[in-house]
Amino acid sequence: MAMSLIAFNKPYGVICQFSEHQIHPTLKQYISLPNFYPAGRLDTDSEGLVLLTNNGKLQTKIASPKFKLTKTYWAQVEGELTENAIHHLQQGVQLKEFRTQPAKAKIITEPTTLWQRNPPIRERKTIPTSWLSLTITEGKNRQVRRMCAAVGFPCLRLVRVQIGEFNLFDHHLELGKWQSLNKFTLYKTT
Missing domain, CATH: 3.30.70.1560 (Alpha-L RNA-binding motif)
Known part of the structure:
Protein backbone atom coordinates (compact mmCIF):
# COMPACT_ATOMS: atom_id res chain seq x y z
CA MET A 1 0.00 0.00 0.00
CA ALA A 2 1.39 3.40 -0.97
CA MET A 3 1.85 5.82 1.89
CA SER A 4 -0.71 8.57 1.60
CA LEU A 5 -1.35 11.72 3.55
CA ILE A 6 -4.15 14.23 3.15
CA ALA A 7 -4.97 17.55 4.80
CA PHE A 8 -8.57 18.45 5.63
CA ASN A 9 -9.94 21.82 6.75
CA LYS A 10 -12.51 20.70 9.32
CA PRO A 11 -15.56 22.89 9.90
CA TYR A 12 -16.94 23.64 13.37
CA GLY A 13 -19.30 20.92 14.58
CA VAL A 14 -17.76 18.05 12.60
CA ILE A 15 -16.62 15.11 14.73
CA CYS A 16 -13.19 13.59 13.91
CA GLN A 17 -14.39 10.07 13.16
CA PHE A 18 -15.78 8.20 10.16
CA SER A 19 -18.44 6.15 11.96
CA GLU A 20 -21.90 7.69 12.09
CA HIS A 21 -22.76 9.97 15.00
CA GLN A 22 -26.27 10.71 16.29
CA ILE A 23 -25.78 14.47 16.52
CA HIS A 24 -22.76 15.66 14.53
CA PRO A 25 -21.63 15.28 10.93
CA THR A 26 -18.49 13.15 10.60
CA LEU A 27 -15.44 12.98 8.34
CA LYS A 28 -17.42 10.53 6.18
CA GLN A 29 -19.55 13.42 4.88
CA TYR A 30 -16.39 15.09 3.49
CA ILE A 31 -13.86 12.35 2.70
CA SER A 32 -14.72 9.17 0.81
CA LEU A 33 -11.26 7.57 0.67
CA PRO A 34 -11.06 4.05 2.16
CA ASN A 35 -8.75 3.18 5.08
CA PHE A 36 -7.81 6.75 6.04
CA TYR A 37 -7.76 7.74 9.69
CA PRO A 38 -7.05 11.00 11.53
CA ALA A 39 -3.48 11.42 12.77
CA GLY A 40 -4.54 13.11 15.98
CA ARG A 41 -7.90 14.62 16.77
CA LEU A 42 -9.48 18.03 16.66
CA ASP A 43 -12.41 18.64 19.01
CA THR A 44 -15.87 18.92 17.52
CA ASP A 45 -16.08 22.57 18.62
CA SER A 46 -12.68 23.40 17.08
CA GLU A 47 -11.97 24.13 13.43
CA GLY A 48 -9.13 23.82 10.98
CA LEU A 49 -6.38 21.47 9.96
CA VAL A 50 -6.66 17.71 10.41
CA LEU A 51 -4.15 15.33 8.81
CA LEU A 52 -5.33 11.88 7.78
CA THR A 53 -3.30 8.91 6.57
CA ASN A 54 -3.65 5.26 5.61
CA ASN A 55 -0.21 4.46 7.10
CA GLY A 56 -0.12 3.46 10.79
CA LYS A 57 3.54 4.38 11.35
CA LEU A 58 3.02 7.83 9.86
CA GLN A 59 -0.16 8.27 11.91
CA THR A 60 1.83 7.57 15.10
CA LYS A 61 4.67 9.89 14.06
CA ILE A 62 2.28 12.77 13.45
CA ALA A 63 0.15 12.26 16.58
CA SER A 64 2.80 11.32 19.15
CA PRO A 65 4.31 14.15 21.23
CA LYS A 66 7.66 12.32 21.30
CA PHE A 67 8.28 13.35 17.67
CA LYS A 68 7.80 17.06 18.57
CA LEU A 69 5.74 17.95 15.50
CA GLY A 164 4.62 20.89 11.10
CA GLU A 165 5.42 22.78 7.92
CA PHE A 166 1.91 22.55 6.42
CA ASN A 167 -0.15 25.73 6.80
CA LEU A 168 -3.81 25.95 5.72
CA PHE A 169 -3.42 29.43 4.31
CA ASP A 170 -0.14 28.88 2.45
CA HIS A 171 -1.93 26.09 0.55
CA HIS A 172 -5.32 27.81 0.22
CA LEU A 173 -7.22 24.87 1.69
CA GLU A 174 -10.86 25.93 1.83
CA LEU A 175 -13.20 25.04 4.68
CA GLY A 176 -14.68 21.54 4.26
CA LYS A 177 -12.15 20.57 1.55
CA TRP A 178 -9.16 18.21 1.53
CA GLN A 179 -6.03 17.81 -0.58
CA SER A 180 -3.28 15.22 -1.03
CA LEU A 181 0.08 15.86 0.62
CA ASN A 182 2.00 12.91 -0.85
CA LYS A 183 4.88 15.08 -2.05
CA PHE A 184 4.92 17.35 1.00
CA THR A 185 7.19 17.12 4.03
CA LEU A 186 5.86 18.06 7.47
CA TYR A 187 9.31 18.38 9.03
CA LYS A 188 11.87 21.10 8.39
CA THR A 189 14.80 19.91 6.37
CA THR A 190 18.06 21.59 7.33
Missing part, protein backbone atom coordinates in the same frame (compact mmCIF):
# COMPACT_ATOMS: atom_id res chain seq x y z
CA THR A 70 4.50 21.49 16.11
CA LYS A 71 0.85 22.44 15.94
CA THR A 72 -0.18 26.08 15.68
CA TYR A 73 -3.58 27.37 16.76
CA TRP A 74 -5.30 30.71 16.56
CA ALA A 75 -7.52 31.24 19.57
CA GLN A 76 -10.10 33.94 20.07
CA VAL A 77 -10.36 34.48 23.81
CA GLU A 78 -12.61 36.40 26.14
CA GLY A 79 -10.99 39.58 27.45
CA GLU A 80 -7.94 41.69 26.55
CA LEU A 81 -4.89 39.40 26.54
CA THR A 82 -1.99 40.52 28.71
CA GLU A 83 1.75 40.10 28.33
CA ASN A 84 1.68 38.32 31.70
CA ALA A 85 -0.68 35.65 30.31
CA ILE A 86 1.54 35.25 27.24
CA HIS A 87 4.60 34.88 29.48
CA HIS A 88 2.89 32.11 31.49
CA LEU A 89 1.97 30.24 28.29
CA GLN A 90 5.57 30.54 27.10
CA GLN A 91 6.83 29.06 30.39
CA GLY A 92 4.36 26.17 30.51
CA VAL A 93 1.09 26.08 32.43
CA GLN A 94 0.09 23.81 35.29
CA LEU A 95 -3.12 21.98 34.41
CA LYS A 96 -4.91 19.58 36.73
CA GLU A 97 -2.93 16.43 35.88
CA PHE A 98 0.22 17.77 34.20
CA ARG A 99 2.35 20.80 33.41
CA THR A 100 2.41 21.75 29.72
CA GLN A 101 5.64 22.13 27.83
CA PRO A 102 6.61 25.75 27.08
CA ALA A 103 4.63 27.08 24.12
CA LYS A 104 5.31 29.71 21.51
CA ALA A 105 2.65 32.29 22.25
CA LYS A 106 1.93 35.79 21.00
CA ILE A 107 -0.94 38.22 20.73
CA ILE A 108 -2.14 38.65 17.13
CA THR A 109 -4.63 40.92 15.42
CA GLU A 110 -7.92 39.38 14.39
CA PRO A 111 -7.11 37.22 11.33
CA THR A 112 -8.73 38.50 8.14
CA THR A 113 -8.09 35.21 6.33
CA LEU A 114 -10.51 33.21 8.50
CA TRP A 115 -13.92 32.12 7.31
CA GLN A 116 -17.07 33.02 9.23
CA ARG A 117 -17.85 30.45 11.88
CA ASN A 118 -21.27 28.83 11.73
CA PRO A 119 -22.72 29.33 14.29
CA PRO A 120 -20.90 32.50 15.32
CA ILE A 121 -19.30 32.73 18.78
CA ARG A 122 -21.34 34.23 21.59
CA GLU A 123 -20.73 37.95 21.82
CA ARG A 124 -20.97 40.10 24.94
CA LYS A 125 -21.23 43.83 24.50
CA THR A 126 -19.33 44.59 27.72
CA ILE A 127 -16.51 42.05 27.35
CA PRO A 128 -13.97 42.44 24.51
CA THR A 129 -12.21 39.56 22.80
CA SER A 130 -8.65 39.19 21.58
CA TRP A 131 -6.62 36.74 19.49
CA LEU A 132 -3.64 34.58 20.33
CA SER A 133 -1.31 32.42 18.25
CA LEU A 134 -0.16 29.37 20.22
CA THR A 135 2.27 26.69 19.02
CA ILE A 136 2.62 23.46 21.00
CA THR A 137 4.15 20.01 20.49
CA GLU A 138 1.90 18.02 22.83
CA GLY A 139 -1.78 18.09 21.93
CA LYS A 140 -3.43 16.44 24.94
CA ASN A 141 -7.20 16.46 25.39
CA ARG A 142 -8.51 20.03 24.96
CA GLN A 143 -5.05 21.29 25.88
CA VAL A 144 -5.13 24.69 24.17
CA ARG A 145 -8.55 25.54 25.60
CA ARG A 146 -7.40 24.46 29.06
CA MET A 147 -4.17 26.47 28.77
CA CYS A 148 -6.09 29.62 27.83
CA ALA A 149 -8.49 29.14 30.75
CA ALA A 150 -5.58 28.50 33.14
CA VAL A 151 -4.15 31.96 32.40
CA GLY A 152 -7.56 33.61 32.80
CA PHE A 153 -8.74 33.89 29.18
CA PRO A 154 -11.49 31.41 28.22
CA CYS A 155 -11.32 30.30 24.59
CA LEU A 156 -14.31 31.26 22.45
CA ARG A 157 -13.04 30.04 19.08
CA LEU A 158 -10.14 27.71 18.26
CA VAL A 159 -8.68 27.12 14.80
CA ARG A 160 -5.70 24.85 14.10
CA VAL A 161 -3.87 26.54 11.22
CA GLN A 162 -0.63 24.57 10.96
CA ILE A 163 0.87 21.14 11.65
Whole structure:
Protein backbone atom coordinates (compact mmCIF):
# COMPACT_ATOMS: atom_id res chain seq x y z
CA MET A 1 0.00 0.00 0.00
CA ALA A 2 1.39 3.40 -0.97
CA MET A 3 1.85 5.82 1.89
CA SER A 4 -0.71 8.57 1.60
CA LEU A 5 -1.35 11.72 3.55
CA ILE A 6 -4.15 14.23 3.15
CA ALA A 7 -4.97 17.55 4.80
CA PHE A 8 -8.57 18.45 5.63
CA ASN A 9 -9.94 21.82 6.75
CA LYS A 10 -12.51 20.70 9.32
CA PRO A 11 -15.56 22.89 9.90
CA TYR A 12 -16.94 23.64 13.37
CA GLY A 13 -19.30 20.92 14.58
CA VAL A 14 -17.76 18.05 12.60
CA ILE A 15 -16.62 15.11 14.73
CA CYS A 16 -13.19 13.59 13.91
CA GLN A 17 -14.39 10.07 13.16
CA PHE A 18 -15.78 8.20 10.16
CA SER A 19 -18.44 6.15 11.96
CA GLU A 20 -21.90 7.69 12.09
CA HIS A 21 -22.76 9.97 15.00
CA GLN A 22 -26.27 10.71 16.29
CA ILE A 23 -25.78 14.47 16.52
CA HIS A 24 -22.76 15.66 14.53
CA PRO A 25 -21.63 15.28 10.93
CA THR A 26 -18.49 13.15 10.60
CA LEU A 27 -15.44 12.98 8.34
CA LYS A 28 -17.42 10.53 6.18
CA GLN A 29 -19.55 13.42 4.88
CA TYR A 30 -16.39 15.09 3.49
CA ILE A 31 -13.86 12.35 2.70
CA SER A 32 -14.72 9.17 0.81
CA LEU A 33 -11.26 7.57 0.67
CA PRO A 34 -11.06 4.05 2.16
CA ASN A 35 -8.75 3.18 5.08
CA PHE A 36 -7.81 6.75 6.04
CA TYR A 37 -7.76 7.74 9.69
CA PRO A 38 -7.05 11.00 11.53
CA ALA A 39 -3.48 11.42 12.77
CA GLY A 40 -4.54 13.11 15.98
CA ARG A 41 -7.90 14.62 16.77
CA LEU A 42 -9.48 18.03 16.66
CA ASP A 43 -12.41 18.64 19.01
CA THR A 44 -15.87 18.92 17.52
CA ASP A 45 -16.08 22.57 18.62
CA SER A 46 -12.68 23.40 17.08
CA GLU A 47 -11.97 24.13 13.43
CA GLY A 48 -9.13 23.82 10.98
CA LEU A 49 -6.38 21.47 9.96
CA VAL A 50 -6.66 17.71 10.41
CA LEU A 51 -4.15 15.33 8.81
CA LEU A 52 -5.33 11.88 7.78
CA THR A 53 -3.30 8.91 6.57
CA ASN A 54 -3.65 5.26 5.61
CA ASN A 55 -0.21 4.46 7.10
CA GLY A 56 -0.12 3.46 10.79
CA LYS A 57 3.54 4.38 11.35
CA LEU A 58 3.02 7.83 9.86
CA GLN A 59 -0.16 8.27 11.91
CA THR A 60 1.83 7.57 15.10
CA LYS A 61 4.67 9.89 14.06
CA ILE A 62 2.28 12.77 13.45
CA ALA A 63 0.15 12.26 16.58
CA SER A 64 2.80 11.32 19.15
CA PRO A 65 4.31 14.15 21.23
CA LYS A 66 7.66 12.32 21.30
CA PHE A 67 8.28 13.35 17.67
CA LYS A 68 7.80 17.06 18.57
CA LEU A 69 5.74 17.95 15.50
CA THR A 70 4.50 21.49 16.11
CA LYS A 71 0.85 22.44 15.94
CA THR A 72 -0.18 26.08 15.68
CA TYR A 73 -3.58 27.37 16.76
CA TRP A 74 -5.30 30.71 16.56
CA ALA A 75 -7.52 31.24 19.57
CA GLN A 76 -10.10 33.94 20.07
CA VAL A 77 -10.36 34.48 23.81
CA GLU A 78 -12.61 36.40 26.14
CA GLY A 79 -10.99 39.58 27.45
CA GLU A 80 -7.94 41.69 26.55
CA LEU A 81 -4.89 39.40 26.54
CA THR A 82 -1.99 40.52 28.71
CA GLU A 83 1.75 40.10 28.33
CA ASN A 84 1.68 38.32 31.70
CA ALA A 85 -0.68 35.65 30.31
CA ILE A 86 1.54 35.25 27.24
CA HIS A 87 4.60 34.88 29.48
CA HIS A 88 2.89 32.11 31.49
CA LEU A 89 1.97 30.24 28.29
CA GLN A 90 5.57 30.54 27.10
CA GLN A 91 6.83 29.06 30.39
CA GLY A 92 4.36 26.17 30.51
CA VAL A 93 1.09 26.08 32.43
CA GLN A 94 0.09 23.81 35.29
CA LEU A 95 -3.12 21.98 34.41
CA LYS A 96 -4.91 19.58 36.73
CA GLU A 97 -2.93 16.43 35.88
CA PHE A 98 0.22 17.77 34.20
CA ARG A 99 2.35 20.80 33.41
CA THR A 100 2.41 21.75 29.72
CA GLN A 101 5.64 22.13 27.83
CA PRO A 102 6.61 25.75 27.08
CA ALA A 103 4.63 27.08 24.12
CA LYS A 104 5.31 29.71 21.51
CA ALA A 105 2.65 32.29 22.25
CA LYS A 106 1.93 35.79 21.00
CA ILE A 107 -0.94 38.22 20.73
CA ILE A 108 -2.14 38.65 17.13
CA THR A 109 -4.63 40.92 15.42
CA GLU A 110 -7.92 39.38 14.39
CA PRO A 111 -7.11 37.22 11.33
CA THR A 112 -8.73 38.50 8.14
CA THR A 113 -8.09 35.21 6.33
CA LEU A 114 -10.51 33.21 8.50
CA TRP A 115 -13.92 32.12 7.31
CA GLN A 116 -17.07 33.02 9.23
CA ARG A 117 -17.85 30.45 11.88
CA ASN A 118 -21.27 28.83 11.73
CA PRO A 119 -22.72 29.33 14.29
CA PRO A 120 -20.90 32.50 15.32
CA ILE A 121 -19.30 32.73 18.78
CA ARG A 122 -21.34 34.23 21.59
CA GLU A 123 -20.73 37.95 21.82
CA ARG A 124 -20.97 40.10 24.94
CA LYS A 125 -21.23 43.83 24.50
CA THR A 126 -19.33 44.59 27.72
CA ILE A 127 -16.51 42.05 27.35
CA PRO A 128 -13.97 42.44 24.51
CA THR A 129 -12.21 39.56 22.80
CA SER A 130 -8.65 39.19 21.58
CA TRP A 131 -6.62 36.74 19.49
CA LEU A 132 -3.64 34.58 20.33
CA SER A 133 -1.31 32.42 18.25
CA LEU A 134 -0.16 29.37 20.22
CA THR A 135 2.27 26.69 19.02
CA ILE A 136 2.62 23.46 21.00
CA THR A 137 4.15 20.01 20.49
CA GLU A 138 1.90 18.02 22.83
CA GLY A 139 -1.78 18.09 21.93
CA LYS A 140 -3.43 16.44 24.94
CA ASN A 141 -7.20 16.46 25.39
CA ARG A 142 -8.51 20.03 24.96
CA GLN A 143 -5.05 21.29 25.88
CA VAL A 144 -5.13 24.69 24.17
CA ARG A 145 -8.55 25.54 25.60
CA ARG A 146 -7.40 24.46 29.06
CA MET A 147 -4.17 26.47 28.77
CA CYS A 148 -6.09 29.62 27.83
CA ALA A 149 -8.49 29.14 30.75
CA ALA A 150 -5.58 28.50 33.14
CA VAL A 151 -4.15 31.96 32.40
CA GLY A 152 -7.56 33.61 32.80
CA PHE A 153 -8.74 33.89 29.18
CA PRO A 154 -11.49 31.41 28.22
CA CYS A 155 -11.32 30.30 24.59
CA LEU A 156 -14.31 31.26 22.45
CA ARG A 157 -13.04 30.04 19.08
CA LEU A 158 -10.14 27.71 18.26
CA VAL A 159 -8.68 27.12 14.80
CA ARG A 160 -5.70 24.85 14.10
CA VAL A 161 -3.87 26.54 11.22
CA GLN A 162 -0.63 24.57 10.96
CA ILE A 163 0.87 21.14 11.65
CA GLY A 164 4.62 20.89 11.10
CA GLU A 165 5.42 22.78 7.92
CA PHE A 166 1.91 22.55 6.42
CA ASN A 167 -0.15 25.73 6.80
CA LEU A 168 -3.81 25.95 5.72
CA PHE A 169 -3.42 29.43 4.31
CA ASP A 170 -0.14 28.88 2.45
CA HIS A 171 -1.93 26.09 0.55
CA HIS A 172 -5.32 27.81 0.22
CA LEU A 173 -7.22 24.87 1.69
CA GLU A 174 -10.86 25.93 1.83
CA LEU A 175 -13.20 25.04 4.68
CA GLY A 176 -14.68 21.54 4.26
CA LYS A 177 -12.15 20.57 1.55
CA TRP A 178 -9.16 18.21 1.53
CA GLN A 179 -6.03 17.81 -0.58
CA SER A 180 -3.28 15.22 -1.03
CA LEU A 181 0.08 15.86 0.62
CA ASN A 182 2.00 12.91 -0.85
CA LYS A 183 4.88 15.08 -2.05
CA PHE A 184 4.92 17.35 1.00
CA THR A 185 7.19 17.12 4.03
CA LEU A 186 5.86 18.06 7.47
CA TYR A 187 9.31 18.38 9.03
CA LYS A 188 11.87 21.10 8.39
CA THR A 189 14.80 19.91 6.37
CA THR A 190 18.06 21.59 7.33
